[in-house]
Every structure is written in C-alpha cells, then in structure tokens.
Amino acid sequence: MSQSRQISVSKNGIPITAIVALAIIFVAGLFVVGFDQGHIFSLVYGDEAFQDLYIHELTHDMRHAAGFPCH
C-alpha cells in the first residue's frame, strides 16, 4: 500500500480527494432539493423536463419545510 503515502493531504491531514468528493455531494444535493426547476432531468429528457418539474414536485415539501424559497 505504498500508494497511500502518495495521496495529497491538506495541512490538517485530511485527504484533498475526500474534501472534493464531499464538496460535490454538498452542492449537488443542495441543488436537487433546494433549487432544481427541471434542470437535472433536462439533461436526459430535454425541454420537457422544465414542464414536468418532476424533481421539483418530489422535493417540493422539503423545499418549503427546510426554508428554501419556493412558491
């Protein structure tokens, strides 16, 4: 496991890869629950997704309950 010594770490000894991975999870999750208006499914389904707002509708109640701006 000599590779484990190659992993770059921040000065607190936290691997940078772990911080980047968690930062991506943070931003993606926040977007899905707090702000998506059809963007994510539009990558697959095209403009129709902006009409259907599937994720928006599914996460809608939490969006209100957690204090994000909505309708």
Added chain:
Amino acid sequence: MKTFLFILIVVSSGVAAGLIHGSMNLIFVEPSLDQAIGIENQHLFASGEEKDTPEFWIKYDGYRTWQKSGQVLAGGILGISIGALFGIVFALSRNSLPGKTDVKKALVLAGIMWLTVYFIPFLKYPANPPTVGDPETVVLRGILYLSFIAISGFGAVGFYKLSQKLKTKKLVAIIGYAAFIGIVFVVMPENPDQITAPVDLVNNFRIMSAFTVSLYWLSLGIILGSLWHHYKPHKEIIPFN
C-alpha cells in the same frame, strides 16, 4: 486519515439525520403544508382553473401522497448534502473544537453551524408555506437567501481565523462576527413578497419548520460524533503495511 471510512461516516450520519428530519416533517410540518395547499385549491376553484369534483380530490390525494413520500426522500438527500458540509468542517476543525469527546465536539460544531448557516439566515428570510411566494421573485429570493447564508458562514470562519492570527480570545471573534452579521442583517434587502396567507398558518408553519431543522442538526451532531468516536477515521493508516 482513513479516506473511505471518513466519507462513509459522513454520508451515513447525513442520511440518517436527514431521514429523521423528513419523517419529523411528515408529523409536524405537513399539516401546515396541507392547509396552505388547501387554500390554493380554493383559489383554483374560485378562478375556474379546477372544478371542485370528486375526481379532482382523488387525483389530488394521490398526488399529495406521492409528494409526501418525496418529503422523506428529499430529507435523505438534503441530509447527505448538509452532512457533507458538516463533515468537511468537522474534519478540518476537530482539533480546535472544545469538548473532550467526539460527540461533544460534533455537537458544539453542529450548534455553531445551526446558528450561523441556518438560524440567523432563517430570522432574516423565514421559511414560508405554499401560497405565500410570488413565482416571479423565486430566483431573487434564492439569491438573497444563499448569499446571506454564505456571507454568514464565511464571516464566522473569517472572524475565527482572524482571532487565531491575532492570538486574541475566542470571545473577540464572536463579538466581531455578531457586529458583522448585525450590519449585514440590516443592510440586506427584505424578502420582496407580500404575505397573503393567514398569519396563524404562516407562524405555525415557521415554528414547526425551525423545530424539525433544529432536530436535524442535533441528530447530525450526535450521530456523526458517535460514529467518529467509534470508528476513529482520523487515525493514520500505518505506512508501508
């Protein structure tokens, strides 16, 4: 630092606290949401967009049941998301957090983050039930809310770092942050929307919403702290093993 174990602990405590949050919302927040959406339905009937028929209510009930299941699912997703941020900050600040055990340290950090990135922003831009928001202003409201959270969060970190650098007491950092966020609080524009829903409904919704989000932060601190205490992901892997 055991990278995989660290991420696993962060993600599992996030999803667990998030599922607690979503389930608590079903009990405490959904009644207000149903009430608010009920008012919207009355508006739809009044404007003729929908008709008050049994078919409407069957469709509506099915839809709401589906949406409520989404509440729990979204709780899990949001839980992982906020938990990831919490995990990063905890890992970076663990050595300087007060408290003898990891549970105490995690609870202290959860309290600080609850205050700076949730509760103070909530006081400025409180949660609103459906029927209150104007769809035209949703982007503006989103920008205001996120900016305030970011300013408050980075402000707290900034004043902490500054007090470390100047070797002053932590109290100086707290006073500095309080003065800073007080000014931002006054300067930032208000939520532009008029509240048209009944005051009791809005207030009740806000109290319940703040209650369950606070439960989330409390659960997150306890669960992450306990898992950390148990599995000790900060312990180094023995090199050349």
